[in-house]
Amino acid sequence: MASPLIEPVARLIEAFSRLPGVGPKTAQRLTYHLLRAPEAEARALATALVDVREQVVFCETCFNISDAPTCPICRDGSRDQRRLCVVEEPLDVLALDRTGEFRGLYHVLHGAISPIDGIGPDRLRIAELLRRVGAAEADGRPFEEVILATNPTLEGEATAMYLDERLDGHVGSVTRIARGIPVGGDLEYADEVTLIRALQGRRSLAERR
């Protein structure tokens, strides 16, 4: 019995299926879409895929993605050079920077400590972070603040605690992003841990005036 699925189609479905969050059904739909989409659309995607691997490197300073040895953020002299925000992933830089609330520098760890997955501090860009912080300290201009913006997950919290210990005394202050009820969220549906964090993180309204 001949399969009705021809080889190049099967191969594209297979390649799409390997992407995170793309199941076999979605992979099929994407494949059939590209079969009928304008030739240019399929080609643009293929070219972008190759280019992204060939042209994108990691910044030698902060390990964010970059098109040059030093990324646009690290090159930008107008940013606050004394504040450093530590995140897990390049996407986090994008999300935080888009808010405009933070105009300092970043450091991308490329993950979080997770003993279960065999990811210790040595698998992350932590040694590089400590060297960067140490170099600033040695220059007599230590970072005023390092914001630990790892995710509020078990792994992200463990990473933040680990970093806090290592950074303490070498920078002005180590802070952690607030955990609480998301804006637009509903107390009724918040989990217990989030509620506890929201209570612990409560601030006097006078502070906001």
Place this chain on the structure above:
Amino acid sequence: MASPLIEPVARLIEAFSRLPGVGPKTAQRLTYHLLRAPEAEARALATALVDVREQVVFCETCFNISDAPTCPICRDGSRDQRRLCVVEEPLDVLALDRTGEFRGLYHVLHGAISPIDGIGPDRLRIAELLRRVGAAEADGRPFEEVILATNPTLEGEATAMYLDERLDGHVGSVTRIARGIPVGGDLEYADEVTLIRALQGRRSLAERR
């Protein structure tokens, strides 16, 4: 203010965003995944994309996707040559054929009649279907059965009704796939039209024995 998003990354996010069902957040996630995935994974996807467009054609007989002028199903002499199943999309062929319940031939319309979207019968492979059916009739071996397996949507039903009119008298019988409660489904949550169809399509249990 320099954007933290570099050009090749922005371009890949943009290319992914054009795919159906892929929003900007998903496009970002896929892009960052491919930045860190093994080089081979990104390259396999890029190659598969180009190959699928270069190597895949539509079967000259049934208009299913194919790697040759005649597709594997139309080439397969062991299949029932006197039964024809009409579907909207190549994916429908895949879904139906996988069941093993139908071992005849297919005809892919590449859509359904939808006056609102300006899709009339002339935009679909209907003329080719009528020629195919007419040729079999002229050969003195008309199709015994044409199964109309378009979707049970407004457009699919309109297409089935249109085809029924055009095919009537030129084939042994024209049938329509059953509409009803999906297996594992729940009557309580079924919509009214589906319930009506399920009742209209009821069959004597004696038929199944």
